[in-house]
Amino acid sequence: MxxxxxxxxxxxxxxxxxPKNLPYRETQHHQIAACIKPLLEGRNGRNCLISGAPGIGKTAAVKLILKELEEHPDVNAPDIAVLYVNCWQKNTTYKIFMELCEQLGYKFVLNKNKEDLFRIIKNLVNKRSAVFAFDEVDKVVECDFLYNIYTDILKKSILLVTNTPQWYDTIDSRIRSRLLPQKIEFKPxxxxxxxxxxxxxxxxxxxxxxxxxxxxxxxxxxxxxxxxxxxxxxxxxxxxxxxxxxx
Ligand SMILES: Nc1ncnc2c1ncn2[C@@H]1O[C@H](COP(=O)(O)OP(=O)(O)O)[C@@H](O)[C@H]1O
Ligand SMILES: [Mg+2]
Known part of the structure:
Protein backbone atom coordinates (compact mmCIF):
# COMPACT_ATOMS: atom_id res chain seq x y z
CA MET A 1 0.00 0.00 0.00
CA PRO A 19 -4.81 21.68 13.68
CA LYS A 20 -5.22 25.27 12.44
CA ASN A 21 -9.00 24.95 12.47
CA LEU A 22 -11.62 22.49 13.57
CA PRO A 23 -14.20 21.74 10.93
CA TYR A 24 -17.62 20.64 12.28
CA ARG A 25 -17.01 22.41 15.58
CA GLU A 26 -17.81 25.95 14.48
CA THR A 27 -20.89 26.16 16.73
CA GLN A 28 -18.99 25.11 19.84
CA HIS A 29 -16.09 27.40 18.94
CA HIS A 30 -18.54 30.25 18.71
CA GLN A 31 -20.16 29.33 22.05
CA ILE A 32 -16.83 29.18 23.89
CA ALA A 33 -15.71 32.46 22.32
CA ALA A 34 -18.97 34.07 23.45
CA CYS A 35 -18.22 33.08 27.08
CA ILE A 36 -14.87 34.84 26.90
CA LYS A 37 -16.04 37.89 24.94
CA PRO A 38 -17.05 40.04 27.96
CA LEU A 39 -13.43 39.83 29.18
CA LEU A 40 -12.30 41.48 25.97
CA GLU A 41 -14.64 44.34 26.79
CA GLY A 42 -13.21 44.74 30.28
CA ARG A 43 -16.14 43.01 31.96
CA ASN A 44 -16.42 39.79 33.90
CA GLY A 45 -16.55 36.70 31.69
CA ARG A 46 -18.96 33.78 31.73
CA ASN A 47 -18.23 30.18 32.62
CA CYS A 48 -18.90 27.09 30.58
CA LEU A 49 -19.13 23.35 31.01
CA ILE A 50 -17.89 21.56 27.92
CA SER A 51 -18.80 17.90 27.73
CA GLY A 52 -18.74 14.96 25.37
CA ALA A 53 -17.20 11.54 24.74
CA PRO A 54 -13.41 11.07 24.36
CA GLY A 55 -11.66 11.91 21.11
CA ILE A 56 -14.23 14.31 19.63
CA GLY A 57 -12.40 17.63 19.75
CA LYS A 58 -13.12 19.14 23.18
CA THR A 59 -9.48 19.75 24.13
CA ALA A 60 -8.59 20.85 20.61
CA ALA A 61 -11.48 23.37 20.57
CA VAL A 62 -10.44 24.87 23.90
CA LYS A 63 -6.75 25.00 23.00
CA LEU A 64 -7.51 26.70 19.68
CA ILE A 65 -9.50 29.42 21.43
CA LEU A 66 -6.70 29.92 23.97
CA LYS A 67 -4.11 30.04 21.21
CA GLU A 68 -6.09 32.68 19.34
CA LEU A 69 -6.29 34.75 22.52
CA GLU A 70 -2.54 34.49 23.07
CA GLU A 71 -1.40 34.99 19.51
CA HIS A 72 -3.87 37.63 18.38
CA PRO A 73 -4.64 39.73 21.40
CA ASP A 74 -7.15 42.46 20.72
CA VAL A 75 -5.13 45.69 20.96
CA ASN A 76 -8.03 47.52 22.58
CA ALA A 77 -8.82 44.71 25.02
CA PRO A 78 -7.44 44.44 28.56
CA ASP A 79 -4.50 42.12 29.18
CA ILE A 80 -5.78 38.55 29.62
CA ALA A 81 -3.86 35.73 31.31
CA VAL A 82 -4.46 32.46 29.48
CA LEU A 83 -4.26 29.47 31.80
CA TYR A 84 -4.77 25.79 30.94
CA VAL A 85 -4.55 22.91 33.40
CA ASN A 86 -4.96 19.22 32.68
CA CYS A 87 -6.59 17.98 35.88
CA TRP A 88 -5.75 14.37 35.20
CA GLN A 89 -2.14 15.37 35.86
CA LYS A 90 -2.93 18.05 38.48
CA ASN A 91 -5.82 16.69 40.48
CA THR A 92 -5.61 18.59 43.79
CA THR A 93 -6.04 22.25 44.66
CA TYR A 94 -2.39 22.44 45.71
CA LYS A 95 -1.11 20.94 42.45
CA ILE A 96 -3.42 23.16 40.40
CA PHE A 97 -2.23 26.31 42.20
CA MET A 98 1.41 25.26 41.73
CA GLU A 99 0.75 24.85 38.02
CA LEU A 100 -1.03 28.23 37.77
CA CYS A 101 1.87 29.94 39.55
CA GLU A 102 4.28 28.40 37.09
CA GLN A 103 2.20 29.49 34.10
CA LEU A 104 2.01 33.00 35.54
CA GLY A 105 5.80 33.05 35.71
CA TYR A 106 6.03 32.99 39.52
CA LYS A 107 8.98 30.83 40.56
CA PHE A 108 9.30 31.06 44.34
CA VAL A 109 6.77 28.35 45.15
CA LEU A 110 8.93 26.27 47.48
CA ASN A 111 7.58 25.77 51.02
CA LYS A 112 4.35 27.59 50.24
CA ASN A 113 0.97 26.10 51.10
CA LYS A 114 -2.11 26.38 48.93
CA GLU A 115 -3.34 29.53 50.71
CA ASP A 116 0.01 31.25 50.03
CA LEU A 117 -0.04 30.10 46.42
CA PHE A 118 -3.56 31.35 45.85
CA ARG A 119 -2.71 34.74 47.34
CA ILE A 120 0.07 35.04 44.76
CA ILE A 121 -2.22 33.98 41.92
CA LYS A 122 -4.86 36.45 43.06
CA ASN A 123 -2.36 39.32 43.17
CA LEU A 124 -0.97 38.51 39.75
CA VAL A 125 -4.27 37.85 38.01
CA ASN A 126 -6.32 40.66 39.51
CA LYS A 127 -4.09 43.17 37.76
CA ARG A 128 -5.42 41.68 34.52
CA SER A 129 -8.28 39.39 33.44
CA ALA A 130 -7.96 35.63 33.04
CA VAL A 131 -9.30 32.60 31.25
CA PHE A 132 -8.95 29.43 33.28
CA ALA A 133 -9.41 26.16 31.39
CA PHE A 134 -9.63 23.02 33.50
CA ASP A 135 -9.49 20.04 31.18
CA GLU A 136 -10.45 16.52 32.36
CA VAL A 137 -11.86 18.34 35.38
CA ASP A 138 -13.83 15.28 36.51
CA LYS A 139 -10.47 13.85 37.67
CA VAL A 140 -10.05 16.37 40.51
CA VAL A 141 -10.36 15.05 44.05
CA GLU A 142 -11.53 18.39 45.48
CA CYS A 143 -13.09 21.58 44.13
CA ASP A 144 -11.78 24.27 46.51
CA PHE A 145 -9.76 25.80 43.69
CA LEU A 146 -13.00 26.58 41.83
CA TYR A 147 -14.48 28.24 44.90
CA ASN A 148 -11.32 30.35 45.41
CA ILE A 149 -11.11 31.39 41.78
CA TYR A 150 -14.80 32.16 41.58
CA THR A 151 -14.89 34.31 44.70
CA ASP A 152 -11.52 36.08 44.62
CA ILE A 153 -10.62 36.58 40.97
CA LEU A 154 -12.45 39.61 39.67
CA LYS A 155 -12.58 39.24 35.91
CA LYS A 156 -12.45 35.69 34.63
CA SER A 157 -13.99 32.98 32.51
CA ILE A 158 -13.77 29.45 33.82
CA LEU A 159 -13.94 26.70 31.19
CA LEU A 160 -14.59 23.24 32.59
CA VAL A 161 -14.02 20.28 30.26
CA THR A 162 -15.29 16.82 31.09
CA ASN A 163 -16.16 13.51 29.43
CA THR A 164 -19.04 13.07 31.86
CA PRO A 165 -21.40 16.05 32.26
CA GLN A 166 -22.95 14.28 35.30
CA TRP A 167 -19.74 15.12 37.17
CA TYR A 168 -20.98 18.68 37.59
CA ASP A 169 -24.06 17.51 39.51
CA THR A 170 -21.83 15.78 42.05
CA ILE A 171 -19.80 18.82 43.13
CA ASP A 172 -20.55 20.98 46.16
CA SER A 173 -23.82 22.85 45.66
CA ARG A 174 -22.20 26.08 46.90
CA ILE A 175 -19.87 25.98 43.90
CA ARG A 176 -22.62 24.89 41.50
CA SER A 177 -24.90 27.73 42.46
CA ARG A 178 -22.13 30.24 41.89
CA LEU A 179 -20.48 29.10 38.67
CA LEU A 180 -23.71 28.52 36.72
CA PRO A 181 -21.82 27.54 33.59
CA GLN A 182 -23.29 27.57 30.15
CA LYS A 183 -23.49 23.96 28.96
CA ILE A 184 -21.72 23.28 25.69
CA GLU A 185 -22.20 19.79 24.35
CA PHE A 186 -19.93 18.03 21.89
CA LYS A 187 -21.81 15.28 20.03
CA PRO A 188 -19.90 12.39 18.41
N1 LIG B 1 -13.10 18.77 14.08
C1 LIG B 1 -11.85 18.37 14.10
N2 LIG B 1 -10.98 18.71 13.13
C2 LIG B 1 -9.70 18.31 13.15
N3 LIG B 1 -9.18 17.54 14.11
C3 LIG B 1 -9.99 17.14 15.11
C4 LIG B 1 -11.35 17.53 15.15
N4 LIG B 1 -11.91 16.99 16.27
C5 LIG B 1 -10.95 16.28 16.88
N5 LIG B 1 -9.79 16.37 16.19
C6 LIG B 1 -8.53 15.74 16.56
O1 LIG B 1 -8.82 14.52 17.21
C7 LIG B 1 -7.93 14.29 18.29
C8 LIG B 1 -8.71 14.11 19.56
O2 LIG B 1 -9.35 15.34 19.89
P1 LIG B 1 -9.34 15.95 21.38
O3 LIG B 1 -9.69 17.37 21.28
O4 LIG B 1 -8.07 15.58 22.06
O5 LIG B 1 -10.54 15.09 21.99
P2 LIG B 1 -11.23 15.16 23.42
O6 LIG B 1 -10.61 16.26 24.20
O7 LIG B 1 -12.68 15.38 23.09
O8 LIG B 1 -10.99 13.81 24.02
C9 LIG B 1 -7.00 15.50 18.34
O9 LIG B 1 -5.80 15.18 17.70
C10 LIG B 1 -7.76 16.56 17.57
O10 LIG B 1 -6.87 17.46 16.94
MG1 LIG C 1 -9.43 16.05 25.93
Missing part, protein backbone atom coordinates in the same frame (compact mmCIF):
# COMPACT_ATOMS: atom_id res chain seq x y z
CA UNK A 2 2.71 2.47 0.93
CA UNK A 3 6.30 3.01 -0.05
CA UNK A 4 9.32 3.94 2.08
CA UNK A 5 9.40 7.44 3.47
CA UNK A 6 5.66 7.80 3.75
CA UNK A 7 5.61 10.49 6.41
CA UNK A 8 5.83 14.15 5.58
CA UNK A 9 5.17 15.28 9.14
CA UNK A 10 4.62 12.37 11.51
CA UNK A 11 3.91 14.78 14.41
CA UNK A 12 0.63 15.69 12.77
CA UNK A 13 -0.63 12.24 13.78
CA UNK A 14 -0.05 13.02 17.43
CA UNK A 15 -3.32 13.45 19.31
CA UNK A 16 -1.83 16.57 20.95
CA UNK A 17 -1.00 18.18 17.59
CA UNK A 18 -3.27 21.16 17.12
CA UNK A 189 -18.92 12.85 14.78
CA UNK A 190 -20.75 10.95 12.09
CA UNK A 191 -18.92 8.81 9.56
CA UNK A 192 -18.47 11.49 6.94
CA UNK A 193 -17.17 13.99 9.49
CA UNK A 194 -14.61 11.46 10.72
CA UNK A 195 -13.51 10.89 7.13
CA UNK A 196 -13.19 14.63 6.56
CA UNK A 197 -11.05 15.05 9.67
CA UNK A 198 -8.77 12.11 8.92
CA UNK A 199 -8.35 13.07 5.26
CA UNK A 200 -7.25 16.53 6.32
CA UNK A 201 -4.78 15.06 8.77
CA UNK A 202 -3.41 12.68 6.13
CA UNK A 203 -2.59 15.71 3.97
CA UNK A 204 -0.50 17.14 6.80
CA UNK A 205 1.16 13.88 7.84
CA UNK A 206 1.82 11.81 4.70
CA UNK A 207 3.45 12.36 1.36
CA UNK A 208 1.00 12.51 -1.52
CA UNK A 209 -0.29 9.18 -2.77
CA UNK A 210 0.83 7.29 0.32
CA UNK A 211 -2.62 5.84 0.88
CA UNK A 212 -4.82 3.77 -1.38
CA UNK A 213 -8.60 3.88 -1.05
CA UNK A 214 -8.99 0.30 0.17
CA UNK A 215 -6.60 0.68 3.09
CA UNK A 216 -8.08 4.02 3.92
CA UNK A 217 -11.65 2.79 4.07
CA UNK A 218 -10.58 0.22 6.66
CA UNK A 219 -9.21 2.97 8.88
CA UNK A 220 -12.35 5.05 8.39
CA UNK A 221 -14.52 2.07 9.26
CA UNK A 222 -12.64 1.24 12.48
CA UNK A 223 -12.63 4.88 13.55
CA UNK A 224 -16.32 5.32 12.84
CA UNK A 225 -17.02 2.27 14.99
CA UNK A 226 -15.08 3.71 17.94
CA UNK A 227 -16.37 7.28 17.27
CA UNK A 228 -12.97 8.45 18.57
CA UNK A 229 -10.69 10.45 16.24
CA UNK A 230 -7.72 9.53 18.41
CA UNK A 231 -8.15 5.86 17.39
CA UNK A 232 -8.08 6.90 13.72
CA UNK A 233 -4.87 8.88 14.19
CA UNK A 234 -3.28 5.91 15.94
CA UNK A 235 -4.26 3.56 13.10
CA UNK A 236 -2.90 5.96 10.49
CA UNK A 237 0.46 6.17 12.22
CA UNK A 238 0.69 2.41 12.82
CA UNK A 239 -0.02 1.73 9.15
CA UNK A 240 2.66 4.23 8.17
CA UNK A 241 5.22 2.63 10.47
CA UNK A 242 4.43 -0.87 9.23
CA UNK A 243 4.77 0.32 5.65
CA UNK A 244 8.19 1.80 6.39
CA UNK A 245 9.33 -1.39 8.15
CA UNK A 246 8.27 -3.55 5.21
CA UNK A 247 9.86 -1.41 2.58
Missing amino acids: IEFGVFKNEDALDAEWL YNESEIQGILKERIKWAFIEGAWDDKALSKVFEATAKSKDVRIGLHLLREAGLVAEENK
Whole structure:
Protein backbone atom coordinates (compact mmCIF):
# COMPACT_ATOMS: atom_id res chain seq x y z
CA MET A 1 0.00 0.00 0.00
CA ILE A 2 2.71 2.47 0.93
CA GLU A 3 6.30 3.01 -0.05
CA PHE A 4 9.32 3.94 2.08
CA GLY A 5 9.40 7.44 3.47
CA VAL A 6 5.66 7.80 3.75
CA PHE A 7 5.61 10.49 6.41
CA LYS A 8 5.83 14.15 5.58
CA ASN A 9 5.17 15.28 9.14
CA GLU A 10 4.62 12.37 11.51
CA ASP A 11 3.91 14.78 14.41
CA ALA A 12 0.63 15.69 12.77
CA LEU A 13 -0.63 12.24 13.78
CA ASP A 14 -0.05 13.02 17.43
CA ALA A 15 -3.32 13.45 19.31
CA GLU A 16 -1.83 16.57 20.95
CA TRP A 17 -1.00 18.18 17.59
CA LEU A 18 -3.27 21.16 17.12
CA PRO A 19 -4.81 21.68 13.68
CA LYS A 20 -5.22 25.27 12.44
CA ASN A 21 -9.00 24.95 12.47
CA LEU A 22 -11.62 22.49 13.57
CA PRO A 23 -14.20 21.74 10.93
CA TYR A 24 -17.62 20.64 12.28
CA ARG A 25 -17.01 22.41 15.58
CA GLU A 26 -17.81 25.95 14.48
CA THR A 27 -20.89 26.16 16.73
CA GLN A 28 -18.99 25.11 19.84
CA HIS A 29 -16.09 27.40 18.94
CA HIS A 30 -18.54 30.25 18.71
CA GLN A 31 -20.16 29.33 22.05
CA ILE A 32 -16.83 29.18 23.89
CA ALA A 33 -15.71 32.46 22.32
CA ALA A 34 -18.97 34.07 23.45
CA CYS A 35 -18.22 33.08 27.08
CA ILE A 36 -14.87 34.84 26.90
CA LYS A 37 -16.04 37.89 24.94
CA PRO A 38 -17.05 40.04 27.96
CA LEU A 39 -13.43 39.83 29.18
CA LEU A 40 -12.30 41.48 25.97
CA GLU A 41 -14.64 44.34 26.79
CA GLY A 42 -13.21 44.74 30.28
CA ARG A 43 -16.14 43.01 31.96
CA ASN A 44 -16.42 39.79 33.90
CA GLY A 45 -16.55 36.70 31.69
CA ARG A 46 -18.96 33.78 31.73
CA ASN A 47 -18.23 30.18 32.62
CA CYS A 48 -18.90 27.09 30.58
CA LEU A 49 -19.13 23.35 31.01
CA ILE A 50 -17.89 21.56 27.92
CA SER A 51 -18.80 17.90 27.73
CA GLY A 52 -18.74 14.96 25.37
CA ALA A 53 -17.20 11.54 24.74
CA PRO A 54 -13.41 11.07 24.36
CA GLY A 55 -11.66 11.91 21.11
CA ILE A 56 -14.23 14.31 19.63
CA GLY A 57 -12.40 17.63 19.75
CA LYS A 58 -13.12 19.14 23.18
CA THR A 59 -9.48 19.75 24.13
CA ALA A 60 -8.59 20.85 20.61
CA ALA A 61 -11.48 23.37 20.57
CA VAL A 62 -10.44 24.87 23.90
CA LYS A 63 -6.75 25.00 23.00
CA LEU A 64 -7.51 26.70 19.68
CA ILE A 65 -9.50 29.42 21.43
CA LEU A 66 -6.70 29.92 23.97
CA LYS A 67 -4.11 30.04 21.21
CA GLU A 68 -6.09 32.68 19.34
CA LEU A 69 -6.29 34.75 22.52
CA GLU A 70 -2.54 34.49 23.07
CA GLU A 71 -1.40 34.99 19.51
CA HIS A 72 -3.87 37.63 18.38
CA PRO A 73 -4.64 39.73 21.40
CA ASP A 74 -7.15 42.46 20.72
CA VAL A 75 -5.13 45.69 20.96
CA ASN A 76 -8.03 47.52 22.58
CA ALA A 77 -8.82 44.71 25.02
CA PRO A 78 -7.44 44.44 28.56
CA ASP A 79 -4.50 42.12 29.18
CA ILE A 80 -5.78 38.55 29.62
CA ALA A 81 -3.86 35.73 31.31
CA VAL A 82 -4.46 32.46 29.48
CA LEU A 83 -4.26 29.47 31.80
CA TYR A 84 -4.77 25.79 30.94
CA VAL A 85 -4.55 22.91 33.40
CA ASN A 86 -4.96 19.22 32.68
CA CYS A 87 -6.59 17.98 35.88
CA TRP A 88 -5.75 14.37 35.20
CA GLN A 89 -2.14 15.37 35.86
CA LYS A 90 -2.93 18.05 38.48
CA ASN A 91 -5.82 16.69 40.48
CA THR A 92 -5.61 18.59 43.79
CA THR A 93 -6.04 22.25 44.66
CA TYR A 94 -2.39 22.44 45.71
CA LYS A 95 -1.11 20.94 42.45
CA ILE A 96 -3.42 23.16 40.40
CA PHE A 97 -2.23 26.31 42.20
CA MET A 98 1.41 25.26 41.73
CA GLU A 99 0.75 24.85 38.02
CA LEU A 100 -1.03 28.23 37.77
CA CYS A 101 1.87 29.94 39.55
CA GLU A 102 4.28 28.40 37.09
CA GLN A 103 2.20 29.49 34.10
CA LEU A 104 2.01 33.00 35.54
CA GLY A 105 5.80 33.05 35.71
CA TYR A 106 6.03 32.99 39.52
CA LYS A 107 8.98 30.83 40.56
CA PHE A 108 9.30 31.06 44.34
CA VAL A 109 6.77 28.35 45.15
CA LEU A 110 8.93 26.27 47.48
CA ASN A 111 7.58 25.77 51.02
CA LYS A 112 4.35 27.59 50.24
CA ASN A 113 0.97 26.10 51.10
CA LYS A 114 -2.11 26.38 48.93
CA GLU A 115 -3.34 29.53 50.71
CA ASP A 116 0.01 31.25 50.03
CA LEU A 117 -0.04 30.10 46.42
CA PHE A 118 -3.56 31.35 45.85
CA ARG A 119 -2.71 34.74 47.34
CA ILE A 120 0.07 35.04 44.76
CA ILE A 121 -2.22 33.98 41.92
CA LYS A 122 -4.86 36.45 43.06
CA ASN A 123 -2.36 39.32 43.17
CA LEU A 124 -0.97 38.51 39.75
CA VAL A 125 -4.27 37.85 38.01
CA ASN A 126 -6.32 40.66 39.51
CA LYS A 127 -4.09 43.17 37.76
CA ARG A 128 -5.42 41.68 34.52
CA SER A 129 -8.28 39.39 33.44
CA ALA A 130 -7.96 35.63 33.04
CA VAL A 131 -9.30 32.60 31.25
CA PHE A 132 -8.95 29.43 33.28
CA ALA A 133 -9.41 26.16 31.39
CA PHE A 134 -9.63 23.02 33.50
CA ASP A 135 -9.49 20.04 31.18
CA GLU A 136 -10.45 16.52 32.36
CA VAL A 137 -11.86 18.34 35.38
CA ASP A 138 -13.83 15.28 36.51
CA LYS A 139 -10.47 13.85 37.67
CA VAL A 140 -10.05 16.37 40.51
CA VAL A 141 -10.36 15.05 44.05
CA GLU A 142 -11.53 18.39 45.48
CA CYS A 143 -13.09 21.58 44.13
CA ASP A 144 -11.78 24.27 46.51
CA PHE A 145 -9.76 25.80 43.69
CA LEU A 146 -13.00 26.58 41.83
CA TYR A 147 -14.48 28.24 44.90
CA ASN A 148 -11.32 30.35 45.41
CA ILE A 149 -11.11 31.39 41.78
CA TYR A 150 -14.80 32.16 41.58
CA THR A 151 -14.89 34.31 44.70
CA ASP A 152 -11.52 36.08 44.62
CA ILE A 153 -10.62 36.58 40.97
CA LEU A 154 -12.45 39.61 39.67
CA LYS A 155 -12.58 39.24 35.91
CA LYS A 156 -12.45 35.69 34.63
CA SER A 157 -13.99 32.98 32.51
CA ILE A 158 -13.77 29.45 33.82
CA LEU A 159 -13.94 26.70 31.19
CA LEU A 160 -14.59 23.24 32.59
CA VAL A 161 -14.02 20.28 30.26
CA THR A 162 -15.29 16.82 31.09
CA ASN A 163 -16.16 13.51 29.43
CA THR A 164 -19.04 13.07 31.86
CA PRO A 165 -21.40 16.05 32.26
CA GLN A 166 -22.95 14.28 35.30
CA TRP A 167 -19.74 15.12 37.17
CA TYR A 168 -20.98 18.68 37.59
CA ASP A 169 -24.06 17.51 39.51
CA THR A 170 -21.83 15.78 42.05
CA ILE A 171 -19.80 18.82 43.13
CA ASP A 172 -20.55 20.98 46.16
CA SER A 173 -23.82 22.85 45.66
CA ARG A 174 -22.20 26.08 46.90
CA ILE A 175 -19.87 25.98 43.90
CA ARG A 176 -22.62 24.89 41.50
CA SER A 177 -24.90 27.73 42.46
CA ARG A 178 -22.13 30.24 41.89
CA LEU A 179 -20.48 29.10 38.67
CA LEU A 180 -23.71 28.52 36.72
CA PRO A 181 -21.82 27.54 33.59
CA GLN A 182 -23.29 27.57 30.15
CA LYS A 183 -23.49 23.96 28.96
CA ILE A 184 -21.72 23.28 25.69
CA GLU A 185 -22.20 19.79 24.35
CA PHE A 186 -19.93 18.03 21.89
CA LYS A 187 -21.81 15.28 20.03
CA PRO A 188 -19.90 12.39 18.41
CA TYR A 189 -18.92 12.85 14.78
CA ASN A 190 -20.75 10.95 12.09
CA GLU A 191 -18.92 8.81 9.56
CA SER A 192 -18.47 11.49 6.94
CA GLU A 193 -17.17 13.99 9.49
CA ILE A 194 -14.61 11.46 10.72
CA GLN A 195 -13.51 10.89 7.13
CA GLY A 196 -13.19 14.63 6.56
CA ILE A 197 -11.05 15.05 9.67
CA LEU A 198 -8.77 12.11 8.92
CA LYS A 199 -8.35 13.07 5.26
CA GLU A 200 -7.25 16.53 6.32
CA ARG A 201 -4.78 15.06 8.77
CA ILE A 202 -3.41 12.68 6.13
CA LYS A 203 -2.59 15.71 3.97
CA TRP A 204 -0.50 17.14 6.80
CA ALA A 205 1.16 13.88 7.84
CA PHE A 206 1.82 11.81 4.70
CA ILE A 207 3.45 12.36 1.36
CA GLU A 208 1.00 12.51 -1.52
CA GLY A 209 -0.29 9.18 -2.77
CA ALA A 210 0.83 7.29 0.32
CA TRP A 211 -2.62 5.84 0.88
CA ASP A 212 -4.82 3.77 -1.38
CA ASP A 213 -8.60 3.88 -1.05
CA LYS A 214 -8.99 0.30 0.17
CA ALA A 215 -6.60 0.68 3.09
CA LEU A 216 -8.08 4.02 3.92
CA SER A 217 -11.65 2.79 4.07
CA LYS A 218 -10.58 0.22 6.66
CA VAL A 219 -9.21 2.97 8.88
CA PHE A 220 -12.35 5.05 8.39
CA GLU A 221 -14.52 2.07 9.26
CA ALA A 222 -12.64 1.24 12.48
CA THR A 223 -12.63 4.88 13.55
CA ALA A 224 -16.32 5.32 12.84
CA LYS A 225 -17.02 2.27 14.99
CA SER A 226 -15.08 3.71 17.94
CA LYS A 227 -16.37 7.28 17.27
CA ASP A 228 -12.97 8.45 18.57
CA VAL A 229 -10.69 10.45 16.24
CA ARG A 230 -7.72 9.53 18.41
CA ILE A 231 -8.15 5.86 17.39
CA GLY A 232 -8.08 6.90 13.72
CA LEU A 233 -4.87 8.88 14.19
CA HIS A 234 -3.28 5.91 15.94
CA LEU A 235 -4.26 3.56 13.10
CA LEU A 236 -2.90 5.96 10.49
CA ARG A 237 0.46 6.17 12.22
CA GLU A 238 0.69 2.41 12.82
CA ALA A 239 -0.02 1.73 9.15
CA GLY A 240 2.66 4.23 8.17
CA LEU A 241 5.22 2.63 10.47
CA VAL A 242 4.43 -0.87 9.23
CA ALA A 243 4.77 0.32 5.65
CA GLU A 244 8.19 1.80 6.39
CA GLU A 245 9.33 -1.39 8.15
CA ASN A 246 8.27 -3.55 5.21
CA LYS A 247 9.86 -1.41 2.58
N1 LIG B 1 -13.10 18.77 14.08
C1 LIG B 1 -11.85 18.37 14.10
N2 LIG B 1 -10.98 18.71 13.13
C2 LIG B 1 -9.70 18.31 13.15
N3 LIG B 1 -9.18 17.54 14.11
C3 LIG B 1 -9.99 17.14 15.11
C4 LIG B 1 -11.35 17.53 15.15
N4 LIG B 1 -11.91 16.99 16.27
C5 LIG B 1 -10.95 16.28 16.88
N5 LIG B 1 -9.79 16.37 16.19
C6 LIG B 1 -8.53 15.74 16.56
O1 LIG B 1 -8.82 14.52 17.21
C7 LIG B 1 -7.93 14.29 18.29
C8 LIG B 1 -8.71 14.11 19.56
O2 LIG B 1 -9.35 15.34 19.89
P1 LIG B 1 -9.34 15.95 21.38
O3 LIG B 1 -9.69 17.37 21.28
O4 LIG B 1 -8.07 15.58 22.06
O5 LIG B 1 -10.54 15.09 21.99
P2 LIG B 1 -11.23 15.16 23.42
O6 LIG B 1 -10.61 16.26 24.20
O7 LIG B 1 -12.68 15.38 23.09
O8 LIG B 1 -10.99 13.81 24.02
C9 LIG B 1 -7.00 15.50 18.34
O9 LIG B 1 -5.80 15.18 17.70
C10 LIG B 1 -7.76 16.56 17.57
O10 LIG B 1 -6.87 17.46 16.94
MG1 LIG C 1 -9.43 16.05 25.93
